[in-house]
Amino acid sequence: MKNFIGIDIGSLATKIVLINDGNLLDHKTERSTYDFKRVGHNLFDEILTEHHLERKDVFVMSTGYGRNTIDIADDRVTEITAHARGAQYFFPDASSVIDIGGQDSKAIVMSKKTGSVVDFQMNDKCAAGTGRFLEVMAHALEVPIDQFGVLAMQSNKPASISSTCTVFAESEVISLFARGASKQDIASGIHKSIARRVAGMAKRIGVSPKLVFCGGVAKNDAVKKYLEEELGFEIIRPEYPQLTGAIGAAIIAQEKNKD
Amino acid sequence: MQALEIFEGFSHYLKEMKSQGKKVIAFISHDNIPEELIDAAGFIPLRLIFAGNDELMDASHDYLPPSTCAFAQTCIGLFALKPRQFDFLELVDYFIVSNHCVSDICASEVICKYFNIPRINFYTSYMRNSNSEKYFRLEIAEFRNKLEEIRDAVISDEMIIESISRYNEFRQVIKEINNLKLQGGLKLKLMQKAFLFGPKILPELREFIASNEDSRTNTSNSIDLLLTGCSIFINDILIDLIEEGGGNVLFFDTWIGYNYYSQQFEENAFDNIQNPIDLLASRFVNNIYGDHSVPNFLENRIAHIEKIYRDYNQKTGKKLGIINHIIKFCDHHSLMSSFFKNKLQEKGIQVLNIERDYSRANRGQLSTRIEAYLEMISE
Numbered sequence: 323m324k325n326f327i328g329i330d331i332g333s334l335a336t337k338i339v340l341i342n343d344g345n346l347l348d349h350k351t352e353r354s355t356y357d358f359k360r361v362g363h364n365l366f367d368e369i370l371t372e373h374h375l376e377r378k379d380v381f382v383m384s385t386g387y388g389r390n391t392i393d394i395a396d397d398r399v400t401e402i403t404a405h406a407r408g409a410q411y412f413f414p415d416a417s418s419v420i421d422i423g424g425q426d427s428k429a430i431v432m433s434k435k436t437g438s439v440v441d442f443q444m445n446d447k448c449a450a451g452t453g454r455f456l457e458v459m460a461h462a463l464e465v466p467i468d469q470f471g472v473l474a475m476q477s478n479k480p481a482s483i484s485s486t487c488t489v490f491a492e493s494e495v496i497s498l499f500a501r502g503a504s505k506q507d508i509a510s511g512i513h514k515s516i517a518r519r520v521a522g523m524a525k526r527i528g529v530s531p532k533l534v535f536c537g538g539v540a541k542n543d544a545v546k547k548y549l550e551e552e553l554g555f556e557i558i559r560p561e562y563p564q565l566t567g568a569i570g571a572a573i574i575a576q577e578k579n580k581d
Numbered sequence: 582m583q584a585l586e587i588f589e590g591f592s593h594y595l596k597e598m599k600s601q602g603k604k605v606i607a608f609i610s611h612d613n614i615p616e617e618l619i620d621a622a623g624f625i626p627l628r629l630i631f632a633g634n635d636e637l638m639d640a641s642h643d644y645l646p647p648s649t650c651a652f653a654q655t656c657i658g659l660f661a662l663k664p665r666q667f668d669f670l671e672l673v674d675y676f677i678v679s680n681h682c683v684s685d686i687c688a689s690e691v692i693c694k695y696f697n698i699p700r701i702n703f704y705t706s707y708m709r710n711s712n713s714e715k716y717f718r719l720e721i722a723e724f725r726n727k728l729e730e731i732r733d734a735v736i737s738d739e740m741i742i743e744s745i746s747r748y749n750e751f752r753q754v755i756k757e758i759n760n761l762k763l764q765g766g767l768k769l770k771l772m773q774k775a776f777l778f779g780p781k782i783l784p785e786l787r788e789f790i791a792s793n794e795d796s797r798t799n800t801s802n803s804i805d806l807l808l809t810g811c812s813i814f815i816n817d818i819l820i821d822l823i824e825e826g827g828g829n830v831l832f833f834d835t836w837i838g839y840n841y842y843s844q845q846f847e848e849n850a851f852d853n854i855q856n857p858i859d860l861l862a863s864r865f866v867n868n869i870y871g872d873h874s875v876p877n878f879l880e881n882r883i884a885h886i887e888k889i890y891r892d893y894n895q896k897t898g899k900k901l902g903i904i905n906h907i908i909k910f911c912d913h914h915s916l917m918s919s920f921f922k923n924k925l926q927e928k929g930i931q932v933l934n935i936e937r938d939y940s941r942a943n944r945g946q947l948s949t950r951i952e953a954y955l956e957m958i959s960e
Contacts, residue, residue, distance in 0.1 A: 387945050402953035426946065438960040440931070444950060526919065 323579050325373075325380045328572030329366065329395070330404065330565075331358050331388030334424025334453065335538060337568040338365040340373060340380070341576065344411075348373065349565050354388070362392045383575035385567050399574050401567050406430050406439045408570025409534035412560035418529035420549065420557070421566065422520060422539035424453040429524035441527045450487060451519040453539045459512045462492050463505055474509040474544035481511035491515065510544065517548030524553065531555045536566035587774045587815055592669045594778070598625050599672055604731060606701070607670075608677035609656055609685050610776070612840055612871045613705045615721060615861050620779070621736050621744040622728040627673065629656050630776055630837065632817035633939035637662055644691045650910045651938035652811070653684035660696040673698055675731070680704045682913050701727050707875045709866055717865045721858050741857040749846050751780040756842035757790050764798045765806070765830030766820045772837050773815045803829035804955050805899070807889060809882070810906040810914045812837040818944065819906065819935075826952040828902060832889060835906070840870055879917055883924050890930050900958045903930060904951075909938040931958055 330337040336358055339349040350365045362384075370376065384395035385404040401421070405428070409416040419430040430442045445451045460470040474480075481503045483491055491512070498508050516539075524533075533553070539545055540563035550557055560566060595605060606619050610628040619626040633655030641649070641657035659670055676698040678689040693700040703724050706713030729736055758771055775786055806828045812835040813819050823830060833839060844864050854860065868874055869881045886903060893901040905921060907914040915936060922932040933954040937943050 387949065390948075400949050400953040400956055402949070403956045436960075439953070439957045441926070442953060442957070444946060446936075 323379075323381055325375060326572045326575040326579070327366070327369065327380050327382045328404070328568040328570065328575065329362055329382060329384050329386075329392065330401065330567035330571060331362055331384065331386040331392055332401075332423050332567070333387055333426070335564065336361045336365060336386075336388075337565050338362070338369055339565055339568040339572050340369050341569070341572045344573070344576065346569065349562065349568070351564060358388045359392055362388065363394065366394050381575045381579055383571040383578075385571040397575065397578065399571055402428060402430055402442045402444075403439060404567045404570035404574065405536060406432050406437075406570065407573050408566035408568070409536060409560070410437055411569050411573050412566070413532065413534055413558055415532055416534045416558075417532040418524070419534050419536060419566075420520060420524050420529065421537040422451070422453060422516075422535075422545065423537040427451045427520050427523070427537070427539075429520070429527055429529055431527050431529055443523050443527045445520075445523060450491070451516055451523070453537070455491070455516055456512070456539065456542070456545075458492060459495060459509075462495050463509060465505070465509065470509060471513065471542035471544040473506055474513040475547070477504070477506035477510035479507055479510075480514045481507045483508075483511045483515040513542070513544035514548045514551075517545055517552050521549055521552035529553065533557045534566070535559050536563040538564045540564075587770060587777065588667075591777060592667075594781070595625065595627075595669045595672050604674040605672050606675045606677060607673040607698075608679065609653075609681065609689055610836065611679065611681035611685065612836060612844065612868060613681070613717075613865060614677060614679060614703060615724065616779070617741060617744040617748050617861070618721070618725055618728060618736065620748065621740040622732050624728070624732070626779060627669075628776055629659065630773065630812070630814045631655065631659060631667070632814040632819075633658060634816075635940050637666070638939060644695060645687055648910055649687065650682070650684035650908055650912070652814070652908045652911065653688035655939060656688045657691050660692050675699050675701050677701050677703050682911070684910070684912070705865070709868075709874055709876075714862055714866050718858060718862050721861055725858075738857050742851070742854060745846070745857055745860055746851060747780045747783075751775070751783060752842040752845040754783060754786045754790065755838075756845065758786065759833055759838055759842065761790065761793055762797045763793060764824065765808075765833075766824050767798070769813060769820050769830065769833065769837070772833070776837060776841075777815070803827055804902055804959055805829055805831040805893070805897075806902040806904055807832040807834055807886065808838075808904050808906060809834040809886060810904075810918075811835065811908045811911055813906065817939070819937075819947070822944070822948050823904070823951055826948060827955050828904075828951065830904075831893075831901070834886065834889070843870060844868060879921060879924075883921065886925065887928055887930065900931070902954065902958050903932045904954070905932055905934045907934060907936040909936055 324342050326341050328339045335351055336354045337351045340347045348369055352361050354361055382395050384392050384398045385401050389398040405419050405421045409419045421428050427445045431440050433440045457467055460467045465473055481498050483494055495508055535557045540559050604624045605627050606624050607627040608614050610630055616626040633651055637658030638654040640662040641654040644657055676693050678700045680686050703720055706716050758768055761768055808830045890901050907918050918934045922934050925932050937947055
């Protein structure tokens with residue numbers, strides 16, 4: 323067996339990758355929707371068809387919150403282990419990971435000797451510190467989500483957002499507007515707020531330099547900048563931050579099927 | 582064993598006891614309530630050891646904010662939600678207001694005040710020294726007086742000694758259940774049932790132990806765990822999530838488990854006993870693992886867990902997983918959780934702190950944390 327598929331069924335997006343001999347051959351991403359099983363099946367069928375593969379030619383490892391319910395998986399692994407392994411795929415000497423996804427965020431510390439996970443922390447069941455927080459705030463500011471980070475980078479005096487709750491933060495944004503704060507400063511404050519929250523969680527488990535920032539939110543330059551400020555060191559981003567979990571799952575599948 | 586079987590016959594049993602004129606004394610369980618005195622008075626101690634859910638927690642918010650300990654919310658919800666989830670709660674005659682923690686006091690007071698249940702106070706000191714022992718004796722005497730007043734008759738020393746002896750045997754049986762080589766979930770459910778019925782079901786428990794003494798549930802594919810922190814109460818899904826994720830709780834280092842049976846008296850403690858209250862006071866003073874064991878409670882707990890870990894590791898060559906279960910807004914455990922984890926991790930023992938409430942929305946994330954931890958320690 324040479325072909326390994328990692329499928330990461332996240333709360334907002336489903337990501338699938340195909341690797342062969344450790345090389346990333348293909349990847350696809352689609353919104354998970356309520357019917358994430360169908361989305362997963364469609365992506366799986368597409369990737370097999372496009373690469374002229376049959377079901378028996380691949381080993382499938384699932385991860386993400388839908389890992390236990392997708393029936394195409396041969397095996398499953400949690401997103402914690404998958405992200406750690408995925409980060410090491412991009413950066414073999416990675417020491418820690420921060421992953422900010424659609425509805426959760428996590429920090430992971432790996433052993434410098436073995437590369438295995440030694441500690442992790444996940445956010446509570448709360449949108450603060452997740453991609454959802456940014457989505458809600460971008461909507462409140464009427465800015466497309468992919469432009470939100472760009473807008474935040476235009477400010478050098480971020481507004482102070484004291485609330486850690488998404489609902490209250492939205493009200494706070496409205497009152498900041500009323501007080502005449504600029505859109506850029508508010509956007510910047512929002513990004514700083516999410517970074518502060520996630521960095522606090524990450525510091526509690528002792529993350530260190532060579533930290534890989536992944537998940538969909540890693541594409542946002544402003545979050546990266548403020549995370550670096552909060553942590554006090556530079557962080558690194560893989561080429562495909564959103565695919566880290568799926569790639570990690572595929573690599574784990576490959577390692578498990580070495581013989 | 583399904584959760585429903587835990588309650589089988591319980592309502593009927595309580596109704597029967599009530600019809601015999603016995604009073605039901607409910608309380609939020611903790612290790613210093615002298616249940617032996619309640620038993621000696623001929624009354625039925627009813628521990629509130631029921632896990633919550635969204636409906637129960639929501640029902641409590643008319644009385645306390647959602648930032649109250651999720652277990653305390655649940656206890657209030659048990660009385661506030663109509664129709665009640667457990668009809669036997671209608672049979673409660675008195676409620677003990679105690680001070681195991683702030684939430685314990687708040688929930689007990691709310692239950693007494695708003696659901697018209699007469700209260701009995703039983704407060705204990707957080708220190709373990711000669712002054713707190715004196716205070717504990719005063720509270721015991723007061724408690725005994727109150728129970729005598731309710732039953733309108735004296736509770737003799739002999740009656741108390743008999744109850745202490747019966748509960749001592751009960752603790753021994755709980756210890757034996759915890760030591761059985763069975764799946765953790767099964768042992769837990771049996772202990773939960775035992776805590777609900779008390780020594781009344783000693784024959785049933787003895788029979789279970791005798792028929793399972795040599796049983797060995799095949800848990801070779803599971804990762805063995807020690808559960809510490811807050812107990813897993815009746816109807817909680819946590820034990821199922823642990824087992825579905827590939828873990829098996831070998832050792833319950835919680836109030837339903839070790840913290841309870843470790844307070845067993847040695848057999849010779851009953852020799853030449855002058856005053857049974859001396860026994861109860863000595864138990865309070867010697868309870869070094871209980872939360873009321875200031876100073877050094879946490880240090881004792883860490884040393885105790887480290888010993889269990891090392892013994893297990895030496896015997897099996899494997900890591901023993903440590904899950905520290907924290908009910909959200911439980912001041913006792915959540916404030917100390919980081920220190921607890923860091924101290925054990927410094928000793929090379931990996932710990933999973935699970936802080937959660939009883940809402941259904943938690944289920945997926947709880948599973949992920951547990952499974953990720955099991956993956957981590959099996960690497």
